Amino acid sequence: MRVLIAPDKFAGTLTAVQAAEAVAAGWRRHAPDDELDLAPMADGGPGFVDVLHAALGGSLDAVTVSGPHGDPVPAVVLRVGTTAYVESAQAAGLHLSSGPVETASSAGVGELVLAAVAGGATTVVVGLGGTGTNDGGAGVLAALGAQADGVLDGGAAPLGAVTTVDLAAARSRLDGVTLVAASDVDNPLTGLFGATKTFGPQKGVAEDRIAEVDGWLEAFAAATDRRTSLEKGAGAAGGIGYALLVLGASREPGIGLVASAVSLAERARASDLVVTGEGAFDFSSRAGKVPYGVAAVASEALRPCIALAGQVLVGSREMRALGIESAYSLVDLVGEERAFSAPADALADLAARVARTWSR
Template identity: 40%
Template sequence: MLSLSRIAIAPSGFKESLSAQAAAEAIAAGVRRVLPDAEVDLIPLVDGGEGTARALATAGGGRLVALSATGPLGEVIGTHFALLDSGRTAVVEMAAVAGLSLVPARLRDPGATTTYGVGELIRAALDTGARRIVVGCGDSGTSDGGAGALQALGARLLDPDGFELPQGGGELVRLHRIDPTGLDPRLAGTEILVACNPYNVLCGERGVARVFGPQKGATPAQVERLSEGLERWAYVLTRDLRVRGTDLRSAAGTGASGGLGAGLAALGARLRPRFEVLLDHLDLDARLARADLVLTAEGALDEQTQRGKVPGEVARRAKLYDRPVLALAGTLGKGAHDVPGVDACHGILPAPMALAEALLRAAELLTDATERALRMIVLGARLPTQAEVSGTQRPSTVR
């Protein structure tokens, strides 16, 4: 007998349209159309990108700290970080100060954007007395290797003539040496955890400039310049900051957020798989174990989903408790039907439409798609199996 009395809804956000919270609420609305009496557990999940600080503050009884900092284009913007554990832990969300959504489409140039504001947020967190800082990596609009963040924290990046480099990853090809004497001394006594996708590396054919540069607006020529600059960045960082035991070119997570992972690792930060760091605050495993059905979602379900994306992680954990998983997505790409742990997937578009319209109507489309998918599940549960048709079993029912 199939029970659908407890539904866990654990989506990520849909880039440039829905936050994780908004996606969870849209899915819940679709569930209630079909199963109005079901117990619905909303678990909006963050992967280090947009909404991370707010979600963890809400889940952990913390608070947001609002302030101004340098945005990705060098302008002053309003941003925030979170304080948890009575102020002992700060959560710095890089997307809140250097995210792609903060860069208008016509101005997207990852050779010019900067992570300077990330360093300012870290410094502001230190000012509050926090001595454990979690940096959430995701949804970045930068490719400067974290150079801007280090500059904001007091490092001087010098060209062959001894002048400071301008901001932006496109300048790193001219880096001659790093002067670390001005680095904030409080960093030495602070635990910094970088919550990142371990599959992202700084350099090489799968380096961050080649994989993500085009998505951020880089031309082929800019991709090559950025790649060369990040190679130079890894070499000089390792030499001048005396990095030991970590290959900044290829270590897991060094390519996170346009290479911010590498820059922070050179300061002694630990790069950790993002879900190990972030999901502990949400009691996710216990909540999945209580569910009869798990619904997850993201903007695009494809072969990358199992490589550190929210639905892949939700499905992996749900299967530890033998829970069925349905994934909803804006688009179903190559490999969508092969994500381990996902029992079925469903696209939210009922008909072809322009991207702008789909983004605008994302909540409505997600609600409607959830309703359609659940009605099929309920219908399937009511249909007799072959054994039931032959009279050897009683028909199953949904309760």
């Protein structure tokens, strides 16, 4: 039997590569003769560059950029010919945030883009997701040279006072460069489904502060480009998607970009079963996340797709709406403590148990 193993990261515990290897190790315990094809995946968030490097090769250039609160942080630019790939989470990731999200800046992501261009890239693909910022991408614009009558690189808090933004210098620095926003979500910048309301709480925005913080971004959008703030993906990565869109970026779902890079469709057609997974499998997985994207590819190839996850938070009806035949929970099998203390071993145990059901 041929099994394609294509998981996302298990946030906070395993990278996508580690997750794929753990699933393979457990599967082999029960079905040592099965042919396993490992295709670690990403949706634009953490792990985006690593997965693409494994699939495409190329060179990694080490750079140092500003973190969310100004501290220097290491990051890399992946160069494949004249195309460069960068990952917003490396410069503005939630794991890097050491202060209030209201003062967290995305400037380091703009510095990453500048480093990519300085190295000769004519196309820059920015993976969006997993950030600890919510500044509407104002920091990105500031790093690229945008001017305003207020502060752009101080997080969301100063943006309520901004009334004019001049993007001429930022656009000039990117003249001749094609920008691509690889987005894992399709939320607009503001409003009921915007960056602050949807993702702010997980970044530390208190419930009673959401309306005020969203108002700051509304003011920033009004001063910059209100229409673009309503576009799909503008709310990605705390609004970094918006900054890229106002600079002329095209938007491409991160999962689709990665799937193409790793030839996922061809590999699914050559398999009998597709296995995917992520840390928490819930209905938000439909919004551009890896399991939904992998399941869609499996469906087109007429192959069944199952999911292994840290937690499964959907019922069977929702699961099938996402294109998943069955989903299996790590926490349900081994308990939350072991799932976090020994995630690779626990995931291998889960995979071995699932193989008893699915392997021939």
